[in-house]
Amino acid sequence: LFGKKYIVGGNFEYETELGNIKDGKVLKLQGLSQKHRIETTKMENMLSYNIFASLNLTEDFSLLGSYTSTKSKEYDSDSLTIGGKYKFNSVGDVVNTYFDNLSGNKNDRWRGTVNILLEAEDDSDRTYFDMDGNPYPGDYAASTLYVPKLTMSLNDLKSKWSYYFEGYYKDNEMFQGLKTNEAEQHATRVHLEARWNDTFSRGRYGINIAYRNETSEKPQNYGKKGFREVKRGVHQIRLTPNFIYNLGNGFALNGSFTNIYEYNYIGDKEGQGDFIMENQGGIDYSGLMPRAFMRLNLFREDTWHDHNNATERKRLTQIRPTFRYFFGNGAYTQLEARFPIYNGGYSNETRTQIIKSENYETRYGIKYIQPLAPGLTGTIGVTLLTIKAKNKATG
Structure with a gap:
């Protein structure tokens, strides 16, 4: 195309729901005389497709674009992304090469990419209703949401550090104004991250800050x-x-520990500080057969919500086994499951230790991935899920 290198592609997906989660579900809560209907978007016969393209205008600069459309009986969503990607081989490429040229030196320590994007999201305008036919509390239908976004990744070739930045602004008034009786909505994000990774004779380790x-x-x-x-x-x-630590004979230890401290300074939770941990770790085994890989992990999520010193704690504990078999031609199949242990997922008052609610999730899944042609891959899978819930506050 115009003598430049380009990439074009796309994918197509079909999804439907089976079982008793179809069309919403009517539950009679203990302690209440009336039934409450839990509305769910009908995900039956959902069709989704995506088209994307990239055109290299120069060796280091590319134009990007993608369009995604998802439709079903009660759901309609469209998303468009356009922008550019710049790959630089030195800081002088993006800052100023003048002093590099004067000194005759070029700083080749840094490598990275910059993406400048504009995303447009037009999600479902579906209205939710309660049992009396009145609009049900939930998401507020809005015009197209426009999202200018900037991302940058930077690698330091003379150390083990790399850096990442992401920032965006989301608005439903940009370029179009507001519909009649529509309220303004917006969102922002600024994310700065430093990543340190190293390897040694028996594995690797690192930390993201x-x-x-x-x-x-x-x-x-x-x-x-x-x-x-x-x-x-x-x-x-x-x-x-x-x-990841290699124990030998096909065994290895793995661990990933996410720790988040969150302080709310605006909104309903103003002045509230929450601490969230999402940790998982276990053992890998690849010695059963050359093309097989097994992992058995313990997953634990802990959340401390500080409600003005009336602290609540939420926990989730699961065993997550995984088995993957590679067929040698790029295809593989994966079996995975989740089993609750201890009290499953539950919340309790920290001071009294009284458990307020419990839920137990069990999940079984299998999927198969098969390369069909250069640039084309097919995936098929099934997931079986059961959830049992118990609310102690209502008996």
Whole structure:
């Protein structure tokens, strides 16, 4: 195309729902005399397709574009992304090469990419209703959301550090104005991350350190009462160490530990500090047969919500086994499962240790991935899921 290198591609997906989660589900809650219907978007016979393209205008600069459309009986979503990608081989490429040229030296320590994108999201305008036919509290239908976004990755070739930046602004008024009776909504994100990774004779280890600021202002529908603005503003500090240690004879230890401290400075949770941990680790085994890989991990998620010193704690504990077999031609099959242990997922008051609610999720899944042609891959899979819930507050 115009004598330049280009990439074009696309994918097509079909999804449907089976079983008792179809068309919403009516539950009678204990302690209440009336039934409450839990509305769910009908995901039956959902068709989705994506088209993407990249055109190299120069060796280092490319134009990017993609379009995604998803449709079903009650869901309609379209997303468009356009922008450019710049690959630089030295800081002088993006800052100023003048002093490099004067000295006769060029700083070749850094490598990285910069992406400048504009995303347009037009999601479902579906209205939710309660049992009396009144609009049900939930998402507020809006015009197209436009999202200018900047991402940058930077690698230091003379150390084990790399860096990542992401920032965006989301708005439903940009380029188009607001519809009649539509309320403004917007969101922002600034994410800065430093990553350190190293290898040794028996594996690898590393840590990611990040700061994130997010703000949002979004209307929430309350039926005949209209809507109210829901505001949110948070500061986050994120620490994520990880490792793999080879024990020999096909065995290896793995671990990944995500720790997030979040302080809410705007919104309903103003002044609240939350601490979230999502840790998993276990053992890998690849000695059963040359093309087989097995992993058995313990997953644990802990959340401490500080409600003005009335602290609540949420926990989730699961065993997650995985088995993957490679067929040698790029195809493989994967079996995976999740089993609850201890109290499954539950919440309790920290001071009294009284468990308020419990839920137990069991999941079985299998998928098969097969390369069909250069640039074309097919995937088929099935997941079986059961959830049992118990609310102690209502008996």
